[in-house]
Each structure stands twice: as C-alpha cells, then as structure tokens.
Amino acid sequence: MTTPEGSVTPALRLDSLTKDFDGRLVVNELSLDIPPGSFYGIVGPNGAGKTTTLSMATGLLRPTRGHAYVAGIDVWADPPAAKAHMGVLADEMATFDRLTGRELLTYTGLLHRLAPDVVDQRCDELLQALDLGRDGAKQVADYSAGMRKKILLATALIAAPRLLILDEPFESVDPVSARTMREILAAYVDGGGTVVISSHVMELVETMCDHVAIIHEGRVRAAGTLAEVRGELSLVDRFIELVGAKHLAEGSLTWLRS
Numbered sequence: 059m060t061t062p063e064g065s066v067t068p069a070l071r072l073d074s075l076t077k078d079f080d081g082r083l084v085v086n087e088l089s090l091d092i093p094p095g096s097f098y099g100i101v102g103p104n105g106a107g108k109t110t111t112l113s114m115a116t117g118l119l120r121p122t123r124g125h126a127y128v129a130g131i132d133v134w135a136d137p138p139a140a141k142a143h144m145g146v147l148a149d150e151m152a153t154f155d156r157l158t159g160r161e162l163l164t165y166t167g168l169l170h171r172l173a174p175d176v177v178d179q180r181c182d183e184l185l186q187a188l189d190l191g192r193d194g195a196k197q198v199a200d201y202s203a204g205m206r207k208k209i210l211l212a213t214a215l216i217a218a219p220r221l222l223i224l225d226e227p228f229e230s231v232d233p234v235s236a237r238t239m240r241e242i243l244a245a246y247v248d249g250g251g252t253v254v255i256s257s258h259v260m261e262l263v264e265t266m267c268d269h270v271a272i273i274h275e276g277r278v279r280a281a282g283t284l285a286e287v288r289g290e291l292s293l294v295d296r297f298i299e300l301v302g303a304k305h306l307a308e309g310s311l312t313w314l315r316s
C-alpha cells in the first residue's frame with residue numbers, strides 16, 4: 059500500500075508508544091517503522107521493554123499513550139481489522155490449552171474463515187513441518203515449552219497473514235526445530251511477508267534479519283538495516299557499546315569459590 063505522497067505504508071508503525079506501570083515508564087515514546095517485506099529483529103537487555111512493546115503493538119496490552127498501526131490500521135481503534143493482518147506468537151497470549159495441538163490449529167483456521175478442507179491440509183503440513191505430527195493428538199497443556207512455541211507459531215501461520223510478530227520464537231526450541239522454523243520464516247519473507255521477532259540471540263538476529271532495532275530502557279537506541287546499525291562492529295559489540303557492558307565487581311560472590 060502507498061500513501062498519497064507515494065511513500066510505502068509500513069507493515070507496522072509504532073508511534074510514540076508509551077507504557078506506564080504504576081508511575082514507571084517501561085516503554086517511553088517508542089517510535090519505529092517496520093518496512094514491508096523486511097525481517098526485523100528487536101533486541102535489548104532483560105527488562106528493556108521488548109515484550110511490553112510487542113504486546114501493545116499486537117493488541118494484547120493497551121498503551122498508556124501512542125499508537126500502533128498495522129498496514130495503516132490503528133490497532134487500538136479497530137482491533138479486529140488490524141488483527142486480521144497479523145499472526146502473533148506471545149507467551150502471555152491466552153490459549154485454549156485443553157484442546158489438542160491439532161484442535162487448536164483447526165479452531166484457529168476456522169476462526170479465520172478458511173474452508174475446512176484447506177484447514178485440514180494446512181494442519182497436516184504445519185504439524186509435519188514443525189515435527190509435531192506425533193503430538194497433534196496431545197493436549198497443548200501437556201506440551202513442553204518448545205512444543206508450545208511451535209504450536210503457537212503454527213497458529214500464527216495458518217491463515218497466511220502478511221505480518222508475523224513473534225516474541226522470542228526460538229526460546230526453548232531445539233536446534234533441529236529452530237532450523238526448520240528459520241527456513242519457514244525465510245520462505246515467508248521471500249514470498250513478500252514481513253516478520254518482526256524479538257530475541258536475545260545476536261548470532262540468530264545477525265544471520266536471519268535484514269533490519270534491527272536495539273531497545274534499552276524503553277527507548278530505541280539504534281534502528282535501521284543490519285549494516286546501518288552494526289557499522290564496523292559485530293551486532294553483539296554494537297549492542298554492548300549502546301547498552302553498556304557489566305562486569306562482576308571485584309570481591310563479589312567470593313563465597314562461590316571452594
């Protein structure tokens with residue numbers, strides 16, 4: 059989609075997003091444009107505000123101030139329209155744990171008004187691809203943490219949205235499944251989709267993403283293409299340069315030495 063001025067509408071626009079928890083600003087006037095077709099990594103130290111930001115962007119947590127737009131649609135002004143454009147994976151998302159993996163996927167597909175035979179075929183393919191074929195009949199409540207990530211990724215993918223927002227999608231996932239997930243996401247971006255992931259794993263972001271934002275204390279410290287953000291440094295060095303390295307103070311935890 060293009061605006062009247064001819065500029066391309068961002069797949070996701072965060073406009074001065076702010077979250078105040080009991081007087082503490084954990085996300086502070088955060089603005090970011092995610093170009094369509096990009097594979098965008100959001101990195102930041104523990105507690106930087108990544109999950110809070112993505113929760114506000116996906117309609118899970120109401121911002122104190124600011125706006126999020128998906129393909130130009132204001133997420134909080136028209137949540138159903140905005141949500142129709144995106145697939146979301148987030149730990150704090152409520153899900154129907156008493157359904158089996160296959161039932162949850164089927165239910166999600168039917169909610170998106172896909173034809174039952176299409177849902178069936180996509181369920182087969184997704185369960186197979188994510189190595190959940192044998193666990194399709196098990197309740198999601200009994201899934202391991204990694205299996206839960208994978209079934210939630212499958213629910214985010216089943217309706218083939220144009221935007222995927224994935225909070226720590228690789229956490230707890232084994233290396234074989236992680237590789238498959240990376241292949242699925244790379245093919246999705248090749249097909250014109252946009253992916254936004256948060257991650258702590260710099261190597262992963264560096265090899266997968268073409269854009270990156272470094273967030274610290276609720277603000278964007280650097281954002282742009284990977285090359286623009288990294289400069290001459292590796293992403294991890296740039297990250298440490300921006301957020302500051304911490305070393306163990308001399309003499310602390312000496313009681314750990316036997």
Ligand SMILES: Nc1ncnc2c1ncn2[C@@H]1O[C@H](COP(=O)(O)OP(=O)(O)OP(=O)(O)O)[C@@H](O)[C@H]1O
Binds near residue numbers: 079105106107
């Ligand atoms: N519901 C809440 N009430 C109060 N404070 C909260 C709430 N949710 C998050 N916070 C605080 O907001 C800050 C940002 O948390 P957030 O989960 O967004 O960080 P994060 O960057 O995703 O961290 P991590 O990398 O550790 O997952 C933290 O200090 C956290 O304690």
